[in-house]
Amino acid sequence: MSLLFVLFLLHITTVAADQLRPAFYSETCPKAESIVRDVMKEALIREPRSVASVMRFQFHDCLVNGCDASLLLDDTPSMLGEKEALSNINSLRSFEVIDEAKEALEKVCPGVVSCADIIIMAARDAVALTGGPDWEVRLGRLDSLTAKQEDSNDIMPSPRSNASLLIDLFDRFNLSVRDLVALSGSHSIGQARCFSIMFRLYNQSGAGRPDPSIEPKFREKLYKLCPTTVDQNVTGDLDATPRVFDNQYFKDLVAGRGFLNSDQTLFTLKQTRTFVKLFSKDQPEFFEAFVEGMLKMGDLQRDQPGEIRRNCRVVNSRHEHILGVLREKLIF
Ligand code: HEM
């Protein structure tokens, strides 16, 4: 096959990726969404935290070169991927839940549903299954052919970030202050490591003192959870109701009980505080803003060649790649 022809096919796949829409698989894999939801239901029963861990994938995938499942690629001898990037190493977890969804999908409709779309469906399901809103997602993404650790390191924010840095970062992706605060409400479920708050507890401004915005009783609790000698992989809850997707996270911020600095900082700056207060009092308003933010974040795309991976952790062989594209061309 000539190189030109292959390039032509690759071009077709990038163009196809631009048209995300609801019910994308209604003809090619009508059960796709219910299969993913069932896998998430099982994951929730097996280990409640795992659905939060999976939901986090959407953020870490979409900000780095668009929602393309680059996050899921394992390192290879010739490619240092995103899994060991600063924000991900020893932190991202529950990759096996995505593997299970992919396996189930490949049995029913092989080579049809992208890993990038699985992340988007699974993130939505995590929220819906823990008491949050449910919504229709736009699908039709392709999986990347590569990943780069640096790209994640350059973009993903640290838990030490302050609100003004986060506003600027989200703005680069056309995500508003309202989007930032609502999306941070994802921390309504899940946990974080002591590692992520040690500086905040013991050396916030470099003067050996804790972050003054932590409410004193909560600070005592955090000192007990994370003494200076702790194994920093020990985890604590991101809000007071870590298995329920609700607006408790915002009530906690108002009370000075945010876990991460990047959480509590949203109550420090006036621009973000307005939304924290609003969402703490009005859960439907939070849910609405959250869904809007997830849809916007889910639409982030890079113009790049892609494929439907057979295994979310590895790029298809070139042979499979061409076959896959050909099949797509012949069917549609
Ligand atoms: C605004 C900037 C954000 C920062 C700085 C941030 C940072 C973090 C950090 C440091 C952790 C804990 C990591 C660890 O200690 O291992 C975490 C956990 C988490 N993040 Fe974020 N995050 C942000 C936004 C988001 C967004 C937009 C989402 C999803 C829409 C999200 C979803 C989650 C979830 C669900 C967890 C808990 C995961 C688990 O229990 O395994 N975060 N985040």
Ligand SMILES: *[C@@H]1O[C@H](CO)[C@@H](O)[C@H](O)[C@H]1NC(C)=O
């Ligand atoms: C926020 O963090 C950035 C980067 O660390 C820093 O340059 C800036 O001064 C901080 N802003 C405020 C208001 O503290």
Ligand SMILES: *[C@@H]1O[C@H](CO)[C@@H](O)[C@H](O)[C@H]1NC(C)=O
């Ligand atoms: C943000 O919006 C502008 C104007 O609509 C657009 O040109 C730009 O590509 C968008 N940026 C991202 C990261 O989507």
Ligand SMILES: *[C@@H]1O[C@H](CO)[C@@H](O)[C@H](O)[C@H]1NC(C)=O
């Ligand atoms: C606290 O931070 C400052 C500045 O980053 C550093 O010089 C100092 O060694 C730190 N202290 C401790 C106890 O880690």
Ligand SMILES: *[C@@H]1O[C@H](CO)[C@@H](O)[C@H](O)[C@H]1NC(C)=O
């Ligand atoms: C957490 O555990 C991993 C291995 O499970 C280890 O490599 C890492 O150093 C630990 N991290 C901290 C901060 O103790």
